[in-house]
Ligand code: RUQ
């Protein structure tokens with residue numbers, strides 16, 4: 001409601017300014033306001049009657065997007081346990097699309113019969129079990145030379161350790177892969193600077209392949225892996241046959257980031273539970289929350305992934321559940337894995353744009369710790385280490401630590417801008433801290449200011465803020481709680497994404513956006529002009545799964561029903577305003593394969609398709625061919641119809657499926 005009122009304020013300003021300037025009211029393209037003298041008095045009246053402060057008006061003007069104008073950025077936000085990705089325009093914070101990833105979604109025809117989507121979702125089955133939900137945490141845009149290139153988006157499912165690939169030409173999920181060795185991930189997804197690999201790290205250790213082993217055998221039998229999924233950019237798919245994993249101890253690996261520029265070739269993952277606590281509060285053991293945070297230091301895992309890729313290619317791996325795995329022993333012998341102590345219950349690790357420094361935030365430490373890659377490399381060369389119980393070198397903390405900056409309570413994640421500042425979320429303080437990315441002198445790293453956010457911020461996302469060239473300008477705080485920020489909607493509240501202007505000297509919160517689905521853990525923000533989305537598919541009869549022409553493409557005039565015994569194949573077209581054929585006559589016991597081609601090429605001329613009683617919902621976008629299969633196991637008369645209001649005669653766009661006894 002408030003939003004609408006602010007919008008009307010701006011509209012009043014725009015409309016009235018024409019009058020104030022004495023311009024023709026009929027003018028097709030009104031001139032923008034040139035000076036404050038153009039603002040009508042009524043704008044001030046609205047502001048004062050609504051109690052708007054100058055800051056409120058400023059925020060409204062910075063976020064209002066006139067009808068028909070496009071946003072400057074896309075924000076790709078995780079949809080958390082909705083299993084989706086939410087695409088949001090910045091600065092307007094308008095939702096542009098929900099992309100179904102791990103969870104079926106009827107509007108997009110995803111997981112409701114279409115063979116293409118079933119094939120994708122089945123890629124994420126676990127031991128043959130259909131998993132039709134997900135817990136998405138970290139979206140990652142594909143990168144070229146450490147910069148977003150706008151081609152692909154990847155996202156993990158923490159719940160069942162899966163990774164999905166989304167093609168940003170049609171904003172649709174193309175692939176889900178299941179890690180064969182782990183059942184939960186978290187340090188995922190992160191890409192290497194040219195998207196050679198999509199990185200995934202275990203969260204909760206289990207025996208590899210999650211087979212049974214008593215919890216008493218935790219240290220001997222439980223393990224994690226960091227998996228490097230090879231990405232075939234040409235095909236737009238993860239290639240499991242070129243992928244490998246590295247075994248890691250059963251410390252719970254948390255978040256990861258890739259090195260870049262100065263640290264190209266390295267990857268970094270946090271860990272917690274280096275105590276190897278196994279819980280069991282009900283048996284009188286220390287509960288996980290206490291057992292896992294006993295020690296002052298956990299270990300930043302430092303991987304030489306480029307060297308690891310060579311070791312994998314040289315065959316120095318062991319195949320575990322079909323995945324080549326580099327053992328801890330081999331990693332140590334080949335110099336692929338090192339640890340650096342990190343205080344205290346670490347969560348985020350973020351590499352500075354120049355790649356020289358790694359920023360680690362510890363949930364229970366009020367400061368961020370900054371490591372320098374040259375110090376890490378020097379400590380490795382000088383063998384300044386002791387060994388952990390698995391024989392992995394733990395580098396000397398003082399040798400690799402570069403600086404520490406006290407920011408406040410509960411620091412989690414860090415992003416960067418184009419002016420040399422870093423921004424860190426403070427969960428317990430409910431604030432964003434802005435601080436300087438310094439240089440060689442540790443004293444040059446300093447807190448600048450903090451701004452409050454509502455409430456309990458987790459991740460934050462600055463414009464291209466984790467790339468080699470951040471944009472600055474905007475930052476979105478992804479808050480875990482909303483409490484009193486919005487009109488009540490019952491006990492399950494939306495979370496609050498807050499847009500913050502970081503272009504000026506001081507940060508200013510501009511906009512509150514309730515997120516009506518699961519927790520948006522992380523998001524990435526990319527310049528809108530980097531995305532080259534299709535308006536319609538390149539050719540009529542397109543199969544979005546293969547991104548090529550479907551063998552079942554059906555042109556106008558080619559519609560038919562072929563019968564071979566009880567095997568029936570339907571070749572249907574959709575066009576405004578009919579589905580052809582309009583009668584599909586079957587016999588009880590038929591198995592039916594049904595293809596529909598939307599022969600339209602006009603932008604937005606989408607036809608939906610639902611078949612009553614059969615759980616079938618398709619979205620047939622301009623140029624697309626979709627296939628589904630059913631067993632006509634019940635005689636009867638069924639209606640199928642178009643679900644998109646595509647023309648004045650949309651309601652007539654239907655047909656009958658008749659199943660004769
Ligand atoms: S998490 S709030 Cu990325 Cu899953 Cu940090």
Ligand code: CUA
Nearest residue numbers: 642644646650
């Ligand atoms: Cu096609 Cu309605």
